[in-house]
Structures are given as C-alpha cells and as structure tokens.
Amino acid sequence: MxxxxxxxxxxxxxxxxxxxxxxxxxxxxxxxxxxxxxxxxxxxxxxxxxxxxxxxxxxxxxxxxxxxxxxxxxxxxxxxxxxxxxxxxxxxxxxxxxxxxxxSSWTAIEDAEKVVDLLLEAGLAVGALSNAGSAYQASKLARAGLGDRVPMLVGVDTLGFGKPHPEVFLEACRRLGTEPARTVYVGDELDGDAVAAVRAGLRGIWLDRPGPRRRLVDAADVDAAVNQGVMVVTSLGEIPGLLGL
Structure with a gap:
C-alpha cells in the first residue's frame, strides 16, 4: 500500500x-x-x-x-x-x-507511541482528526505523551461539524498535506471512522480491539465495509506491517 x-x-x-x-x-x-x-x-x-x-x-x-x-x-x-x-x-x-x-486518567494506548514513531521514522505525515473540540483533544494528546508527535488538525469546531461528514476528512488531509487517496484514517468506530473515511476517498482502517465494543456491530455490516475497502486490525501494532513498513 x-x-x-x-x-x-x-x-x-x-x-x-x-x-x-x-x-x-x-x-x-x-x-x-x-x-x-x-x-x-x-x-x-x-x-x-x-x-x-x-x-x-x-x-x-x-x-x-x-x-x-x-x-x-x-x-x-x-x-x-x-x-x-x-x-x-x-x-x-x-x-x-x-x-x-x-x-487525570488520560493515558496513551499501549502500542500508540511505538507505532506513531515508526510511521514518522518512515517519513509519513501523521495527524489527528476527532469529533471533539480541538483544544480539548490537543490537551488529551499532550497528557498522554503524544502531543509533540501527533498534531491535532481537525476537531468538531474546525468546520462546525465532525465525522462522518466527508468534508472533515478532506480538510484534515489538506492540513496534513496529503492527497486523500494516499492517506489512511484509523479509528475504533466502523461506520463513523473507517467507512466514512473510505466514502470520503481515504483508506479506512477499523481498529477493532478485543473486548466490549461501544455498540453492537453486526457481522453483515463488517462484511459490507470490507467489501467497500475497509481494512480491519485488532491492534495499532498491525498497521506498520499493513502499510509495508
């Protein structure tokens, strides 16, 4: 890829x-x-x-x-x-x-720092797009020790709305300096993250970690998403290999 x-x-x-x-x-x-x-x-x-x-x-x-x-x-x-x-x-x-x-309890996911560092070392641009306020999320990244490596690019306050609207993905790509078709979006929600990214022209990766999901996800919906081009991983650690790094 x-x-x-x-x-x-x-x-x-x-x-x-x-x-x-x-x-x-x-x-x-x-x-x-x-x-x-x-x-x-x-x-x-x-x-x-x-x-x-x-x-x-x-x-x-x-x-x-x-x-x-x-x-x-x-x-x-x-x-x-x-x-x-x-x-x-x-x-x-x-x-x-x-x-x-x-x-006071914000911490990075166990493999987040290592994966982000691998992506940066490979020369890829890295940034964040979130459905919350930009300043609030920037402080969350900073508290988790990722603020110096993952800039907060687009929040819900940037355009006045957030995911799954395609405009926010395109704006994030613009700020990241990459073409949508050559940009991956990684998120833990199937529809709002991975499917929405694919519909906006990006490559969507659904991070489906083991454990209780926030909401039930039907197997048929997963199959449909994969058929649309969504890739599924169970940990961030799988992403560098998926990208051929």
Missing amino acids: TVDGVLFDIDDTLVDTRGAFGPALAGIARRYLPEVGPDRDHEVLAAWRADAGNHFQAYADGRVGYREQRHARANALHDAFGGPELDEVAYAAWDELFEQGFS
Missing part, C-alpha cells in the same frame, strides 16, 4: 478513553447514584459509552453544544440509575467532578 500520511482518531484509538471513563464515572456513582455499588460500575460505564440518546453525535453534527450534550448525557445516566435530575447549577458541580477523574 502506497500512502503518504496517516490520520488518527483519538478516543480509544490513541488514548485509552474507555479506561479514563472508569474512574470518572465511579466517582460520579459514589456521589450521585446511591443505589449503584462498585459491583455495578461496569453497567454505568457501558451505559455512558453507549450513549443511547446519541447526544454526542448531535454535538458532532453541529446541532447542539458540547456542554449541552454532556448535560443531557448526565441526566440520561441519572435517569437510568436512579440519580437526581441536574439543573444548570447542579450539573456544573457534576461536570467538575467528572472532569477531574476523567482528565
């Missing part, structure tokens, strides 16, 4: 966001969800990640603001697990507690 650049999703691709949600939501449960003991923390985590109301996607589509979507998710979580409804004042305190546990 001949490529000039690799674009990465950030959350659960380069940074262990799922792992960081754990302590953040455990702190929330102890303070706000009295009926939830530590033995049910995995249920809270699964519900938060699933985001059944698609609040985060509404933010990524530019239909609501970041604070609005997280406030809505917080109340949905409370509704599911017996917590109080949060007004604006109560939510501010909730979010401060959540953010303390979340941001």
Whole structure:
C-alpha cells in the first residue's frame, strides 16, 4: 500500500478513553447514584459509552453544544440509575467532578507511541482528526505523551461539524498535506471512522480491539465495509506491517 500520511482518531484509538471513563464515572456513582455499588460500575460505564440518546453525535453534527450534550448525557445516566435530575447549577458541580477523574486518567494506548514513531521514522505525515473540540483533544494528546508527535488538525469546531461528514476528512488531509487517496484514517468506530473515511476517498482502517465494543456491530455490516475497502486490525501494532513498513 502506497500512502503518504496517516490520520488518527483519538478516543480509544490513541488514548485509552474507555479506561479514563472508569474512574470518572465511579466517582460520579459514589456521589450521585446511591443505589449503584462498585459491583455495578461496569453497567454505568457501558451505559455512558453507549450513549443511547446519541447526544454526542448531535454535538458532532453541529446541532447542539458540547456542554449541552454532556448535560443531557448526565441526566440520561441519572435517569437510568436512579440519580437526581441536574439543573444548570447542579450539573456544573457534576461536570467538575467528572472532569477531574476523567482528565487525570488520560493515558496513551499501549502500542500508540511505538507505532506513531515508526510511521514518522518512515517519513509519513501523521495527524489527528476527532469529533471533539480541538483544544480539548490537543490537551488529551499532550497528557498522554503524544502531543509533540501527533498534531491535532481537525476537531468538531474546525468546520462546525465532525465525522462522518466527508468534508472533515478532506480538510484534515489538506492540513496534513496529503492527497486523500494516499492517506489512511484509523479509528475504533466502523461506520463513523473507517467507512466514512473510505466514502470520503481515504483508506479506512477499523481498529477493532478485543473486548466490549461501544455498540453492537453486526457481522453483515463488517462484511459490507470490507467489501467497500475497509481494512480491519485488532491492534495499532498491525498497521506498520499493513502499510509495508
């Protein structure tokens, strides 16, 4: 495969966001969800990640603001697990507690630094495209030790919307300095990352790590994506070999 650049999703691709949600939501449960003991923390985590109301996607589509979507998710979580409804004042305190546990737990995925270094040593351009705010994601990369090697190129605030819209992939390629057809995009979501990248003219790689997925993925959808050109890996460590490095 001949490529000039690799674009990465950030959350659960380069940074262990799922792992960081754990302590953040455990702190929330102890303070706000009295009926939830530590033995049910995995249920809270699964519900938060699933985001059944698609609040985060509404933010990524530019239909609501970041604070609005997280406030809505917080109340949905409370509704599911017996917590109080949060007004604006109560939510501010909730979010401060959540953010303390979340941001202090940001770490790089185990093989991320090694793979990024291999790509850079091979002369490939590397950057990040994410469905969150640029400054917020840049701080996440910095905390995880990747900020000096993976520039944050496009966030949801860049064009006012994010993935799966093709324009954000094309803008990221423009900023990376590579042609879409010679650029790989790597992400942990099948549709929003890999399939969307292929539809935008890039080469999409779905990072399907072992363990619980955020949402169920039908085998037929995986087959259809592969037929469209999506490549599937189970770890970042497979990518250099896939690119012939």
